[in-house]
Amino acid sequence: MAGNDDVVPDYAELHALSDFSFQRGASSARKLFDRARALGYQALAITDECSLAGIVRAWEAAKDGDCRLIVGSEIRLHDGPVLVLLVENHAGYSALCQLITKGRRAAPKGEYRLGMADMQGLGEGLCVLWAPGPLHGSEAARREVHGAWVARTFAGRAWIAVELHRGPDDDAELDALRALGERHSLPCVASGDVHMHIRQRRALHDVLTAIRINTPVAEAGHALFPNGERHLRKREVLGRIYPPDLLAESTCIAARCLFRMDDLNYVYPRELVPEGSTPAQHLRNLTQMHMGGRWPDGVPEKIAATIERELALIAELEYEAFFLTVYDIVRFARSKDILCQGRGSAANSVVCYCLGITEVDPANAGLLFERFISSERKEPPDIDVDFEHERREEVIQYIYGKYGRERTALAATVITYRSKSAARDVGRALGLSEDQLDQLSHAYSHAHGDVDIGLRLRERGFDTSSRTMRQLVGLVAELHGMPRHLSQHVGGFVIADQPLYSLVPVENAAMDDRTVIQWDKDDLESMRLLKVDCLALGMLTCLRKCLDLLREHRGVSYGRMADIPIGDEATYRMIRAADTIGVFQIESRAQMSMLPRLKPKDYYDLVVQVAIVRPGPIQGGMVHPYLKRRSGEEATDYPSDKVREVLERTLGVPIFQEQVMRLLMVAANFSAGEADHLRRSMAAWKRHGGLEHFEERIFKGFAENDYSPEYAARIYSQIQGFGSYGFPESHAAGFALLAYISSYIKCHHPEVFTCALLNSQPMGFYAPAQLVHDLRRQGFEVRPPDVTASTWDCSLEPLHARDAGNPKAKLALRLGLRMVSGLSSDVAQRVSDARRHAPFGNLDDLCRRAALGRGERERLADAGALRTLSGHRHRARWESAGIERDLPMLGTTGEERAILRPPTVAETVFADYATQSLSLTAHPLSLVRGQLRRRRACVASQLLSMEHGRWIRHAGLVTVRQRPATASGITFLTLEDETGQVNVVVRRDIAERQREIFLGAVLMAVDGELQAVEGVRHLIARRLHDYGDLLPGFSAVSRDFH
Amino acid sequence: MLWACLRFPGLAFAAAFAALPEDVPGALLEDNARRRTVAIVNPAAQKLGVQRGQTVAAARALCPSLVVRARDKAAEAGLLAELAAWCYQFSGHISMAPPQCLLLEAGASLRLFDGWSALSGKLKQGLAALGHVHALAAAPCPAAAWVLAASFDGCVVQHPEQMLRLLNDIALSRSGLPAKSVQALRSMGFRRLREVFALPRPELTRRIGREGMHWLDRLRGHASEAIPAWQPPATFFQRIEFDAELEGSEPLMFPLRRMTQALANMLAARDGGVQLFRLRLEHTRVSFTEIPVGMAAPQREAARLFELARTRVERSTLHAPVRAIEIHAEQLPTFRPPLRDLFDPVRGEGLDWSALDERLRARMGESALRQLSAVADHRPERAWRHGDGSTPPLADLRPRPLWLLHRPRPMRPTPARVLAGPERIESGWWDGGDLRRDYYIVGTRQGQRAWAYLPAGSHDGWMLHGWFA
Amino acid sequence: MSAIAAEVQQSIATPSLAQVLEHPGIWRRSSQHQPTVRAISTGMPSLDARLPGGGWPLGALSEILFENDGLGELELLMPTLAAMTREHRRVIFVAPPYQPYAPALQAAGVDLRFLHEIHATPTEAAWSMEQCLRSGCCAAVVGWLPDIDYRSLRRLQLAAETGDACAVLYRSAVHAAQTSPAALRLKVSNSNEATYVDVIKSRGLMQGVTPPMRMRA
Structure with missing residues (x-):
């Protein structure tokens, strides 16, 4: 010592x-x-x-x-x-x-x-x-x-x-x-x-x-x-x-x-610039080279000036290599016919439009590049590129090939403890049983924000005054938010000129062949490293399939998405009518209920629509002011010209992340750095309540510029609601384009759109049953899966054989074998291959030539796909069960003929749902309509003509149960009957009180009040009933908790 | 032949829960699955929508107060065996049909019990008194009885044609056919046994297999079948009543020797041993004295059993004269003679350890003889326990004293010198035994070496906790 | 680390033939001493050298008389007990005055599966110690019987002979002056912060011939 x-x-x-x-x-x-x-x-x-x-x-x-x-x-x-x-x-x-x-x-x-x-x-x-x-x-x-x-x-x-x-x-x-x-x-x-x-x-x-x-x-x-x-x-x-x-x-x-x-000095990859040129020069050359493609009649003067400004800004910030890298990746995708679409702050430039990184013409859409990138804000450029989800791997392999494994790796994602995972781990460490851990997960998973966790735990039978539980609650709070392990980012690639391992350690990812750097996207931003996000998007796959089908059946050849006509009035009319099942982004319940109110007329309206129907703006109370101002009920006021400049395009209501930052800079004296800091902490508000940190600063800033405290308070509460959900305009712009294109195809070629959508499943908000129903409602024929006609994918076939090859003829949708649950694509392939040779003579012939095993035969029989060869399901199943593979020739030939009862309509519908989750025969509700009528339940179509405030009972299959929303405490249910769908709003107290029906019923009846405002109809539930007794044995079809 | 089938639908619950009030929703989980799913549900839980096959999480979402327990198949088998034992009084041929049925050959007992209605009445009465919900059916062949018990409680059919009529109406799902066959037949449009019985035999066999066909034959009594008879378990019980009341333990020795001899005979016959038996001495007024006799390992030698019983009886004080004596042995494990190492030098009395162990325990009580285990815990008091001596190898070799005081005590006079330390120990927040101490190795004026501590960071308040003896 | 432990460590680390013979587990019939005394090594060469037969006498009673707790009196026995238990031979502690501390015992090399502890009243303690010794299935029986009389000591001595076991009795040093039938009597005392071990009686050795052994400086 x-x-x-x-x-x-x-x-x-x-x-x-x-x-x-x-x-x-x-x-x-x-x-x-x-x-x-x-x-x-x-x-x-x-x-x-x-x-x-x-x-x-x-x-x-x-x-x-x-x-x-x-x-x-x-x-x-x-x-x-x-x-x-x-x-x-x-x-x-x-x-x-x-x-x-x-x-x-x-x-x-x-x-x-x-x-x-x-x-x-x-x-x-x-x-x-x-x-x-x-x-x-x-x-x-x-x-x-x-x-x-x-x-x-x-x-x-x-x-x-x-x-x-x-x-x-x-x-x-x-x-x-x-x-x-x-x-x-x-x-x-x-x-x-x-x-x-x-x-x-x-x-x-x-x-x-x-x-x-x-x-x-x-x-x-x-x-x-x-x-x-x-x-x-x-x-x-x-x-x-x-x-x-x-x-x-x-x-x-x-x-x-x-x-x-x-x-540390990070260097962008250099090889994209040819010998003897500079990055700036090369980018200029490429832009000029491609300008002609965008404006064949000559570049307008205004555009040319914009391009000059952008190039100057890019040069000042030395972002050329970044643009060149993205350009190179996109160029590769196009050369392989892979659909892609860029979005993000840097993507909304005329330069990007020229280079084909995006199809959104920023000049037309009123999206100014400077709005997103500025020299004062030192944030790195951001471009996310979405690719068809089925083909993204090709792009990734290209990147690895081009820059080499040493210079390319995925960014990491830091997986942190959430309260549920923290509770489980702490509970296990404190020696709780598996059963108690389940209870604990429940208590913590339903405890959002302000709900008292003690209450939740007591509800689940825990004694919160016990030592262990007090310790547990404290420890969970401490563990919450701590990093747990590293995972890989969904698609963020880091590319450098030098080997990455001299810059940041690289480690193995869970996937073979993938390597991950040890930094996540925020780290990369701080260290100013180039990251290109290559993401997978199901809708692009769907659009690719649409384009292929259009070429095949309609002779229409849209080489790229840009060839789809813009500003189509019929399409906007459809959107305004909320007829948007299946289209990108604007198809959800909430979106659909907003469409008739927002009434989008042009592309920028769609950009707003995509961004506004999100929890952030809804909680921030931005939706109603915006709607009122749009309909002219409320005057739009701007406390100053500076504010007008920022908020004019959204009628004085801040809707986008960029606007909030800009607003604070022009009206509250935030420096660019402070604004950026605020943007980054937005993601963390929910967890750490960090906005209070800025509160004083914000009010002081507004006061300094002579804005009224009321105005400051309004803006502040709107920012507060944003939380982590605030959506950037730069991304909304990219999504809005896909929303428009998918709507256009749905509007003009619904059968093509549905077919492509079914072949891109699972994706989107709706189950195949609703997509098929939506198409049939428009008068199109949909045909069941059948071994004599179906391939793996759904396909389009002429309504009548004589129409084959006529690009104008009406087409029917043939469901593919992919719709049959539990069937592998390999079976479908064997069936199609065998059929191409020659049509099947009988069941025995099919089983032999397509080498169908017992389980495969049974599945096809149960799905009704053997109808052409065997007749009804019962016979198909009987026959297919009798075929013995070892004795192909003896088979059914020598059999005594059994007496078989054909299935009833109800049996057929049940079997359809059990094998495909949908039925073309009938809607299950139509089977029991008589009984429902006796129970005084009205059909969905009746609701369309009823007046606001009417008390009714409606019954339907539960097709969607949304996760309870936290702020409002209400949940959306979707009920479906043979005439349509009804949206039901369930308040939390009812959901809790009638929990077993709310969570468990397959066929539910709701007593409640009809609410009809501005064309949007909801049924406000007062009481729920389980009508499952009417359809005994019917299996659930709902998509729970979207 | 008349076969009766008893079906106990609540058996799994009764086996897993000692007492679950009827109105409390409860569920049993599959006992093997990694994914925890519901296997069986009681009516209260069923009413709330809890169903077989749901995950625990889903069931809990429907019913937060659901009481959940893993299914205990061993206990179910045990309970079924208990019921079989009880039924043994009604029939000499009983067969178990797990998980929840018993089959009784009743034909032979009909005369003895005055016909079916009297017999079934006794069965039902007795089972109700035991608190077991049950269904009962009887038919000429066991398979049919089994099926009928599930669908028609209380039915009894004596004639094959009558039986066939009833079977015809049975739904396939309750026919006892393998689930796969039922599913296949249903998807061909068949609903009841009648339709299946009508089908051509080779075609049907091809579709449901020989196994399924055989079951259909058994149902109709077309196939003969051997029903394995259930054997009652061997337990041992003997009672000797005395003509006069006996005072003190001495006179008990003779009957005791006889009873232990009988026990040994029985054990030898079934090649078993006994590890625990109970002696029950009945008194006139004060009810009884119970003396357990436990052994370290199963025994079956008459002399050894008597010796053990004798010492136990001698050691217990008898409050009153004895009128009768009973011996109960319920667990009779397989007997394994002790292995003796040939090279072990046998000296002295040549007792093996278990014999010495028994002798010591008999005299001084069960808790006199103990072993020690080291426990991996930083806290000194919890770093050991009484146990079987099995201990994980210790990685942590911190200096520790050979003697630990049973309870730390203030150290007076305070240490003369500090030899090492402080070693700070702060641990145990999780079980309420959190401590924060600075341990020192200290010397006393008498040259003793002690292990003592101070509250962490403090300079006085010495507590003595051990001696480096 | 105590001197003893270090010594044991050394003897285990690199075994030469001589050291193998030193190992407490080896039955040693040393020619230097009277061949009639059979003994087991204490694990400490300097102590062995002071004892007839070169270790703890077998089939006999030894007494360890100590002035105070905590002088290393139990440490004296540990190498031997450790060796016995490691050979799966049983060691019994009868009526220990404190809790024998499992971590320390384990650190000293004892295989705890072969160590038993008997809680007993003084009468029962003498009885059970005798039973254990006679049984022939215990390698060593160590007892703490403060008030034992000559007659009982005699019985223990006889029991140890019958069972060919190593009997060790811990008693206070105040009993050193009394006569005892024990084959070996050691005294553990402290002076100037060092512990000394005196052989005060040993069958086959003249009393007081050897100087005391110093341990725990």
Whole structure:
């Protein structure tokens, strides 16, 4: 024991784990830095285990303070000691990234493997601390071997980390380590092996340990730390534990480690620019080259000027390489006929329009590039490119091929603990039974925001006053939001000019052949790395199939989406009538109910429509003001011209994320950086309630510019509602185009659209039954799956054989074998192949030539797909069951004919639903209409002509149950009968009181009041009934909780 | 032949729940599945929409107060066997049809019990008294009785034609055919057995297989079948009543020797052993004294059993004279003679350990002899327990004293010197035993080495906790 | 780390033939001492050297008389008990005055599956110790019987002979002056913060010939 009690020694902590050492570190980098600053540490090294995943956050946490970040990592060698590597300079940083990459790539996802041999060629620029571990646990002999190895391998840059945590005999330990150091000429330094910022995190740390080793805390035994000493200790306390020279050594090492994350210089890939040209020049050339395609009659002067402005801005921000990269990917997709569409801030430029990255003409749509990208805001450009979901893999392989595996990797996504997963893990650590864990999940999954969790837990039978439950609630709150593991981003590719592993560690992803960098999208944004999002979109697949079908059956050839006529009045008329089942984005219940009110007339109306019907704007109270102003009921006022400029296009109501930021900048004196900070915290509001942070700033800003407090309050509450749901205009613009194109095809070629949509399932809001019903309602014929006509996919066939080849003739939709549940595409392929040879003579012939197994025959028989060969289902099943595969020729021929009863209509409908989830024969409700009438239930079509406020009873199949909305406490149900669909609004108290009917009924009746406002009709439920007794044995078809 | 089938629909619940009031919704889960799904539901839960095959989560959504327990098939089998044992009084040929049915050959018992109505009345009365909901049917062949019990409670058919008439109306789903066959036949449009019986045999066989066909034959009594007879379990019970009241333990020795001899005979016959039996001494006024006799391992030697019983009886104080003595042995595990190591030098009395163990326990009581286990817990008090000595290998080799005080006590005088420490131990928040102490190895003026602690961070309040003896 | 533990450690680490013979598990019939005394090594060469037969006498009673708790009196026995239990031979503690602490016993190398603890009143303690010794199935029986009389000591001595077991009795040093039928009597005492072990009686050795052994400096 040493040290002078009066002098508080200087200290730098060189060994600390953040919560990015998953299930080891119990505190975030931010908490660690806040505490280290408060304690007056000179520096704090974040040394997560074989990882730099948390380093960008640590860098941000350290940014504003005087406690410096040292970048490092703890490496536990599988055949040797524990080392802490600290970065001195840029070379050392690269070396560390490479080492981590090497270790991570050599092991399955989430693990690493590094041995003493891997450390031999460790690059320059790293300090090495060796943590020998406590003496009473390790052998003295092994310490000597390790000491010699460390001294030899890292000559001149290695230290012994003396980590004293009030063990059995710290003095003896210190003496032993000092002697060890002298024998091997290794200096000693004090360090803390920090796992938490304060001692009070001990319980959480124990829980993390228990989670890591998958055992309850009570049984974790010696895997737990014996005490809570591994926190950031006061310097005076350290002064009593360590001799002064050891503490001083820590600051000496800190002084060597001067590397800053700001020093990293990322370089865009260069190969896209031809020899002898500059990126700026090349981008200009490409833009000019493609301009002619967009404006064959010559580029208008205004457009040309816009292009010039954009190019100048791009040049100023040096974003050329980014545009060129996206251009290259999109060019590849087009060359392979893969539909794609760009969206995002940078996508809304005339340059992007020229380059074909987007089909939205920003000039026409009133979307100005400067609105999204500006030189004052230093945010990186953002372009997401959506591809057909079935073909995105080709694009990904192209990127890998072009830039090489070393320079390309996916971005990471940090999976954090949500309250439900946190509750499960904490509950398991506290030894709760599986059954209790289920209950706990329930309590936590239904507890949103302001609902008192104690109440929820008591409802589930927990005693919240018990010690365990009090501890659990506290620990869940602490664990909530902490990182849990790294996963891969859905499609964000990082591409660099140099190998990525010199910039950021790369590790294996769950998918073979994929690699992921250790940073997520926010980290990339902070570090200003190029990320291109290549996403998969089902609607593009559907549109591709539409275009193919149109070419085949209608002789219409739209080479690309841009060839679809814009501004089609018939299409907008359809949209205004909310006849939008199946189309992109504007098909949901909520969207459909808004269409007749918003009455979109043009493309920009669709952009607003896409963005406004979202929880954010709805909660922010923006919808009603906007509707009123649009219908002219309310005057539009702008407190200033500056505000008018920002909000004019949305009638004074902020609807888009970009508007909120812009508004704060022009009206509340936010700097670009502050606005950007606000945008980023938007995502976190829900969880951390961070807006209060800005409240004062916002009101002050508005006041400074002489806006009334009422106006400021209104804007503030609108921003508040935005939460994480605020939708950017730049993305809405991309989605709106797809919404329009899908609507156009649905409007003019509904059978084509439905066919393509069915072949792209699962996607969208509606089940095939509703899509088919919607098509039949328009007078189209839909034919059942049949082995003599169907392929795997649904197809279009002429209504009459004589019409074959006539592009004007009406087409019928033939359901494909894909509609039959449980049938594989392989079976369908064998059937089509055999049929192409010659038509099937009989069932025996089919089974033999298509090599159908017993299960496959039965499935086809049950689905009614053998009707042409065998007649009704009963006979089909009887015959197909009689075929014995071993005796193909004997088969059914010698059989005595059994007497078989044909199925009733009800049986047919039931069997249709059981095998295809839809029936072309009849709607199940029509089977029991008589009984329903006796029970005084009216049909859906009657509701259309009823007046507002009428009390009625309606019964239907439950087709959609939406997850309960939190704010309003209401839930939407969709009921369907043979005449149409009815939207039902169920208040929370009714849903709770009649829970079993609400959640369980297949056929439900609702007593309630009809609400009809502006063409939107809802049934407000007062009472629910389960009419399941009318259709006994009928299976559920609803899509629950969308 | 007349076969009666008893069906117990509530058996699985009765086996899993000791007592579940009828109005509490309850469900049993599949006992094997990783995905926890509902297997059986009681009426209260059924009313709320809980159904077989639902996940626990779904069932809970419908009924938050649902009481859930895993199905316990072993307990079900045990309960069914108990019921079989009870039924043994009515028929000498009983067969188990798990999971919830029993078959009784009643033909032979009819005369004994004065006909079917008297017999069935006794059965039903008795079962009702035991609290078992049941259905009962009788038919000339067991398969038919089994099926009829599920559909027509209380029906009894003596003649094959009558039986066939009833079977004709049975729905396929209740016919006892394999689920796959039922599903296949239903999708061909058949609903009742009548329609299936009418089908041409080879064609039908091709569709439902030989197994299904055989079942249809058994139902109609076309196939002869051997019904395995159930054997009652061997338990041992004997009672000896005395002509006079006996005072003290000495006179009991003679009957005791006879009873243990009888027990040993029975054990030898079934090649079993006994690990626990109970002696019940009946007194005149004060009800009775019960003496359990337990052993470390199963035994069956008469002399050993007597010796054990004797010491136990001698050690217990008898409050009153004894009128009768009973011996009960319910668990009779397989007997395995102790293995003796040939190279073990046998000296002294040559007792093996279990014999010594028994002798010590008999004299000093069950809890006198104990073993120790080390427990991986940082807290000194919880780092050990009484156990069987099996202990995980210890990774943590911190210096610890050989003697631990049963309870820490203030240390007086305070230590003369500190030899090592402080070793801070802060652990145990999860079970209410959280502690924060600084442990030291200290020396006393007498040269003793002790393990003592101070409250964490404190400088006085020494507590002595162990000796480095 | 105590001196004893270090010594044991050493003897285990690199076994030479001599050391193998030192191992407490080996039956040693040393030629240096009277061949009539059969003994098992204490695991401590310096103590073995002071004892007839070179260890704890077998089939006989030994007494360890100690001044105070915590002088290392139990530590003396640990190498032997550890060796016995590791050979799956049983060791019984009869009426220990404190809780024998499983982690420390385990650290000393005892296989806890073969260690039993008997709680007993003084009378029962003497009886059960005798039973264990006689049975022939216990390698060592260690008892804490503070007030035992000569007659009982005699019975224990005889029982140890019958069962060929190693009987060890812990008693207070105040009894050192009394006569005892034990084959070996050791005294554990403290002076100047060091513990000393005196052989005060040993069958086959002249009393007081050997100097005390110093342990735990």
